[in-house]
Amino acid sequence: MSEVASLERPRPAVAAPWTTQRVRWVRHWTEHLFSFAIDRPEDFRFRSGEFVMIGLPATEGGKPTLRAYSIASPSWAEELEFFSIRVEDGPLTSRLVHIQPGDEVLLGRKPTGTLVLDALKPGRRLFLIGTGTGLAPWLSVARDPETYARFERVVTTHTVRQVADLAYRDFFTRDLFEDPLIGEEARGQLTYYPTVTRDAFERPGRITDRIADGRFFADLGLGPGFDPDVDRVMLCGSTAMIRETAALLESHGLVEGSNAEPGDYVLERAFVG
Numbered sequence: 001m002s003e004v005a006s007l008e009r010p011r012p013a014v015a016a017p018w019t020t021q022r023v024r025w026v027r028h029w030t031e032h033l034f035s036f037a038i039d040r041p042e043d044f045r046f047r048s049g050e051f052v053m054i055g056l057p058a059t060e061g062g063k064p065t066l067r068a069y070s071i072a073s074p075s076w077a078e079e080l081e082f083f084s085i086r087v088e089d090g091p092l093t094s095r096l097v098h099i100q101p102g103d104e105v106l107l108g109r110k111p112t113g114t115l116v117l118d119a120l121k122p123g124r125r126l127f128l129i130g131t132g133t134g135l136a137p138w139l140s141v142a143r144d145p146e147t148y149a150r151f152e153r154v155v156t157t158h159t160v161r162q163v164a165d166l167a168y169r170d171f172f173t174r175d176l177f178e179d180p181l182i183g184e185e186a187r188g189q190l191t192y193y194p195t196v197t198r199d200a201f202e203r204p205g206r207i208t209d210r211i212a213d214g215r216f217f218a219d220l221g222l223g224p225g226f227d228p229d230v231d232r233v234m235l236c237g238s239t240a241m242i243r244e245t246a247a248l249l250e251s252h253g254l255v256e257g258s259n260a261e262p263g264d265y266v267l268e269r270a271f272v273g
């Protein structure tokens, strides 16, 4: 054996930063919005509200395509649910929209994120403010019993362009209340607050406008404005919505939090644009 060969040691196998999971079900809400669930590996832990990289294997020798996705299931669930946009020419979603039960999806190994209860100071009311697919983390947080243990009242908002984009409307107005684990808490403590910007709807307009002009608080029977002593807020959606809502919250005296330093509100961009 040559000296060089004798120095060679078998290389430790480097695990890919993702695993391959099977699709369990797919539901299409509109041409542009769909949800699906995949198997949850036994060693996959996450906190409700976190996101993870998911993707599809490479085609024709290229690289796999992975993107960040909020996990829509609560931390106790047996499966991992996701709520997705379809971007016409999007490298991932133009393919992901065609997945079927039994297909394979790549799942990152390291969930992370700031839309978690741990990043908020204790409070009495929790506002989960989402636009478009920014509803996804609220599907997780609103199904976690810890949410109702920590907050007396939970308000989930969802602002979309068209009424048909109000995915999970039945979930927030019926199914969640019938859930054997958290139905009772949700019935007593959760309010769903949808708004629609480009169709006629009982509650028209952007959530930012409704907060700014006070209709939001009046509709909920609350005093005017957020109160930094009792109100905690999570934001998820487009960059512009987050920037504008964060400015509104700051003007009411709320301070941004993080995992390292819990605060009055936390945010995550569900997409850049």
Ligand SMILES: Cc1cc2nc3c(=O)[nH]c(=O)nc-3n(C[C@H](O)[C@H](O)[C@H](O)COP(=O)(O)OP(=O)(O)OC[C@H]3O[C@@H](n4cnc5c(N)ncnc54)[C@H](O)[C@@H]3O)c2cc1C
Pocket (backbone or CB within 6 Å): 051, 067, 068, 069, 070, 071, 082, 083, 084, 085, 087, 089, 090, 091, 092, 093, 094, 132, 133, 136, 268, 269, 270, 271, 272, 273
């Ligand atoms: C922390 C985090 C969490 C995310 N969670 C989700 C989620 O739960 N569901 C989800 O559908 N997407 C989510 N996204 C966006 C996601 O990572 C991808 O951008 C999206 O799946 C589109 O991928 P793509 O390769 O098809 O197109 P991309 O090349 O990634 O995006 C193309 C363009 O489409 C627009 N776009 C992308 N995603 C969205 C979206 N969700 N809503 C509206 N416009 C969008 C943006 O203008 C973007 O520049 C998240 C992103 C981040 C950073």
Ligand SMILES: NC(=O)c1ccc[n+]([C@@H]2O[C@H](COP(=O)([O-])OP(=O)(O)OC[C@H]3O[C@@H](n4cnc5c(N)ncnc54)[C@H](OP(=O)(O)O)[C@@H]3O)[C@@H](O)[C@H]2O)c1
Pocket (backbone or CB within 6 Å): 032, 085, 131, 132, 133, 159, 160, 161, 162, 165, 196, 197, 198, 206, 207, 208, 238, 240, 241, 242, 244
């Ligand atoms: N959703 C659809 O039906 C649909 C259909 C075809 C294509 N697409 C494409 O998908 C992409 C994402 O669309 P999307 O509708 O999911 O996301 P979006 O454009 O972020 O809109 C989601 C909701 O957020 C509101 N919003 C936008 N900016 C805001 C701000 N600064 N403050 C407060 N609210 C704000 C929008 O109101 P406004 O309506 O006032 O902007 C809309 O009601 C776009 O590129 C779009 O062209 C979507």
